[in-house]
Amino acid sequence: MTTATTKPAISRRALNVPHSAIRLLEGDANTAKARGVRIYHLNIGQPDIETPECIRRRASADRIVAYTPARGTEAVRSVMRDYYRGLGVALEHGQLMMTTGGSEALLFAMLACGDDGDEALIVEPMYANVRNFAAIGGITLRPLRTHVEDGFKLPPPEAWERAITDRTRFAMLCNPNNPTGTVSTPEEIRGIAEVCRRRGLFLIVDEVYREFVYDGRKPWSSLSLEGFDDTIVVADSVSKRYSACGMRLGCIATRNADVIAATGRMAEGRLSSPTIEQRMLEGIAELPADYMRGIVAEYGKRRDILFEGLTSIPGVELQLPQGAFYFIARLPVGDSLAFSRWLVSTFEVDGATVMLAPAPGFYLTPGLGRDEARIAYVLVENDLRNAIEILRKGIEAWNSR
């Protein structure tokens, strides 16, 4: 009997798929919770706002929970089309494809725009999970750096132009930006879209946080920029807008017929997005016109509390966040990963501590973001105030060890 065994090797691509930067300290946090420590989660983007009742009450199963069409039901594409119309963006059904979460929208868009060995431009810090999708597709992300000192402002068009190589196939933006909280203007994005158009690149824009803009800014989509029908591909999600992260619905919205056809064929392969949730999402047609106003006001208030609190801590550096519900701050702690781990595993104030997302996981370039952390404001006011005080004391204690 032959018993010779060659252990099979997993793919290089699989080796390149990183662990989620956001979940890096989960083990330490679970240990702390088991000890009875209360943890204020400033590290995650799970909103604490209720999913609207007009969505939730549709959560029921038919006699047979059947497949839906690969690109989404006609009904749900209609509510999404109407939603975009409300933003002043006219789209046909055939320019909208429902996806299983914004994650799948980003994955399919990236796979449709780049081949194994190709490159994509993206600013860092960046939405960390894009690295997972890039690794799956064998696409190399080429980062353009942004800086805490100027509020992580987008690099100008010339910087994007200079970064293009023979292998560059697309550029990516996230606006409003996770993790930095920066909101780019139509003019800024137009400048980059023009570079992409001129150089034959796609521009994939993650607009998952579209509504979360403060200080009188208006929600808008890059799809309203004229002249970029073949260039711009938007990845969207209902997760944050309707506080429905676990529903796993999003969409690709683009006027590029090749991209919508190609991502549609990818969707055919996986047959269907979840059926119950698509019917639930039809409920957004019942939402009052000012639904988002109250939510954005609440997040705006939280942002103010955090900004005021953090800037009162000596050595903490950040610009006023403009959108989303995250920002990146520089902390006077030297090594934010070591500090964050210490906070969760060792430090406590009255039985509570704070969990941060160390920023290096949001940078591609090794060594960057070492003294920065991403901070989310998805907690209620009182919890936020407690979290700030714990962080203030934590920084003091860390620096006087």
Next chain:
Amino acid sequence: MTTATTKPAISRRALNVPHSAIRLLEGDANTAKARGVRIYHLNIGQPDIETPECIRRRASADRIVAYTPARGTEAVRSVMRDYYRGLGVALEHGQLMMTTGGSEALLFAMLACGDDGDEALIVEPMYANVRNFAAIGGITLRPLRTHVEDGFKLPPPEAWERAITDRTRFAMLCNPNNPTGTVSTPEEIRGIAEVCRRRGLFLIVDEVYREFVYDGRKPWSSLSLEGFDDTIVVADSVSKRYSACGMRLGCIATRNADVIAATGRMAEGRLSSPTIEQRMLEGIAELPADYMRGIVAEYGKRRDILFEGLTSIPGVELQLPQGAFYFIARLPVGDSLAFSRWLVSTFEVDGATVMLAPAPGFYLTPGLGRDEARIAYVLVENDLRNAIEILRKGIEAWNSR
């Protein structure tokens, strides 16, 4: 102003992702339906059995529909672990990863086992959507042919051994097989697993139809074969077993720690499978022990009706299907695609017609399966009998045009 425009080109990978073979005639079918024609769908695998009440009644939304852990909730992994224990397969939580449908289980498994430019062995005819996943990953599928004459029996180990090249990284099986209805024995699969082990390949086994076996066969998993912990990766789905296709839940089950870790990192990228459905699935703990027995008896009866009916049509060739709820038959029509299109678009008996899935879409090798079609038996007895008679008359009419 520079208005030069270079239209961006979608990726080669995206161009390689095919349209679903099963949905090829959807346009013709919709036209016929609009004319008022009733269509008996022998082309699709959407079961008509009720999703169990103990699953359906759990379809409710929490106040916040939140993310779940990327690999699935502890509760749902427990019910899946218990399900496997019932098959005599002992698995730890860490050897089970929940996926968004069996589709994602296949996609992630393939991506973890092969790189762009690598090859995988698979029998043809095959589950057509594997082509989509292979194209996404840049993996070339190398087909081993099976034949209607011997009931699409698996090629012997020597044939697999001969087909291996320097680029082969894994082999794939679907057992019970969609689309052929063939059920392979533990000995047959062990023979192929031994080749894989010896040559350092993974063996990905799609066991979505595990319970759907007839004539006294017992459900089993290739995970019960001893000595292949590093070799065998099972892709599973709850879609068919619990008649819950729209729930989009499946899993990867393997004792290969590298594969479970790599596919887990891929899952972290997409954050979460649908939350409501994971809690729904916990309901399977309440199913009576003989839940599948009645369903399999029903499908067995339908298979008998179809087999008897089709073999009574002159020139139709098929072996008795052993499992799943599909089979491939040779039809005396020359070109099954032309015939199927004609059936849907032109032919009717008392205002009704039949829709088939032409077999060429299930073959990789051009020209194969030209006079074959995949036939699903997900209709009730009376509809099946009507469909057979329409098909009988359709073949007669087609051949006397």
